[in-house]
Amino acid sequence: MKFGITRWEPLDDMASLRDEIDNLFNNFFKVSSIEKITREGLWYPALDIEETEDEIKLNVELPGMKKEDIKLTVSEGKLVLQGERKFEKEEKNKTYHRIERSYGKFRRKLSIPTEVEADKAKATYEKGILTVTIPKSKKAKSKEIGIIVK
Helix, strand or coil, rough: CCCCCHHHHHCHHHHHHHHHHHHHHHHCCCCCCCHHHHHEECCCCCCCECCCCCCCEEEEEECCHHHEEEEEEEECCCCEEEEEEECCCCCCCCCCCCCCCCCCCEEEEECCCCEEEEECCCCEEECCEEEEEECCCCCCCCCCCCCCCC
């Protein structure tokens, strides 16, 4: 039997607890799924941040969104990603049994782990994945130091 070390993600536990409390109140007050979606408003898309010798790269899951509904800014060591995923209007002859996708506005403010050239940042959006590439500044790139033997 193999044992591995798993990383504790406190924000995931808090989100799970929030969902359980929301369900408790929604069931008690008989709030429908549609009412819950329209009043919640904030959600956080999943993302990965990776660093290479030359750049910082961000991959964000935003399926079903239009690029016009996504705003991205980079300045002063921070990257701000915000937007809104709109919920389709409820139709009279349609009954939802489960709604698990998130809708509404989102905003993520992330610290960039190193000095970058914000004016050279590039973003592409393909198949629901937003990819942001920001080159590191020359100061931030590691330099090999020659060793002199005496």
